[in-house]
Amino acid sequence: MSFSGEAKAEMCRVKPQRECCVAAEIYGSLIFANTFDCGEIRLSTENAKFSERIQGLIQRQFGLGFDKIISTRKGNVSKETLIIDSGEKLQTVLGYYGYDLERHVSLRLNAALLEEEHCREAFVRGMFLSSGSVTDPGRTYHLEIVTRHFNLSREVMALLLDMGFEPKSTMRKSNYLIYFKDSDAIEDFLTKCGAPVAALQLMEAKVEKDIRNRVNRQVNCDAANISKTVNAAQRQLEAIKVIEEKGGFELLSEELRFAARLRTENPEASLGTLVEEAAGAVSRSGLNHRFTKLIKIAEEYEKR
Ligand SMILES: [Zn+2]
Secondary structure, three states, X not given: OOHHHHHHHHHOOOOOOOHHHHXXXXXXXXXXXXXXXXXXXXXXXXXXHHHHHHHHHHHHHHOOOOOEEEEEEEOOEEEEEEEEOOHHHHHHHHHXXXXXXXXXXXXXXXXXXXXXXXXXXXXXXXXXHHHEEEOOOOOOOOEEEEEOOHHHHHXXXXXXXXXXXXXXXXXXXXXXXXXXXXXHHHHHHHHHHOOHHHHHHHHHHHHHHHHHHHHHHHHHHHHHHHHHHHHHHHHHHHHHHHHHHOOOHHHOOHHHHHHHHHHHHOOOOOHHHHHHHHOOOOOHHHHHHHHHHHHHHHHHHHHO
C-alpha cells in the first residue's frame, strides 16, 4: 500500500469519542467530496477503509445510508462512488450543516460548527480522507488537499492557520490546492488527523535521509582531498622528471634533491606522510616550499 493509503488506513482506526466530532468528520469528508450540493452528494474514493468508515459514521450520525454505491475497477485500482440523491436524505444532511436546499450559491465553510479544537481535528481528518494525499517521504515531502471550490479553499486555509498550520495554496488546472512542503508541518498535520505512526515514519525517513546526506558529503569531501593530494604529487613528479631530462638534477641543491628523492620514492604519499618519512629532516612547510621551488625550476627549464 502507498504511504498515503497507510496514513488513511491509520486515520480510519480512530474512534471518535464525541458526537460533535462524528458530525465534524462527516462534514470534512462530504464538503471535500466530488459533489456537495442540493442536487447530490457524491463521494468517490479508492480507499476501501474510508468508504466503510464514512458509511458507518453517516449511519451513526443521521441513521441513514447512501442511496447508491457504485464499485468500479480499473487495472489494480478499485474505486467506490457513494451517492446520496434522494431529497429527504439531502435535506437531513445539508440542513444539519446549515445549507439551504433551495438556494445554491458557492460552497462556503460553516465555521460555526468548528469552534472546538477536537471538532476541527476531526473535520481536517475527514477532509484529508476525502480529498487529500501525502507523498512517500522516501521521495519527497508533500501533502495536499484538493477542492474545486475557491471560497472553501480560502476558508479552510484560514481555519488551518488558526490551528497553527502554515499551509500554502496554488491552482492545478481548475482545482484549488492546499498543500504542505515542510516535513515538520506534515508530521504535525498527520498527528492531528490521527495518524501518529505515519508521522513517525516520516520522521524516520527524514533522519535516514539526513544521515545519508552527511555520509555522502563526507565521502565527497574525502574524495576531494584524495584527488588534491594525487594532483599535487603528480605535478611534483612531472617537475622532477623535467629537471632530470634537462640534466638539471645534479645541479640542484642538496635540500631540493632530498625532496625530489623523497617524492620519487613515495609517488602517492600525502605531504604529511612524506614529512613522517623524512623523520625530522624537514618540516611540513619546508617540504612544501621545496616542492614549489622544484615546480618553478621545471617551468623555467620548459620555457627555454
Ligand atoms: Zn468535537
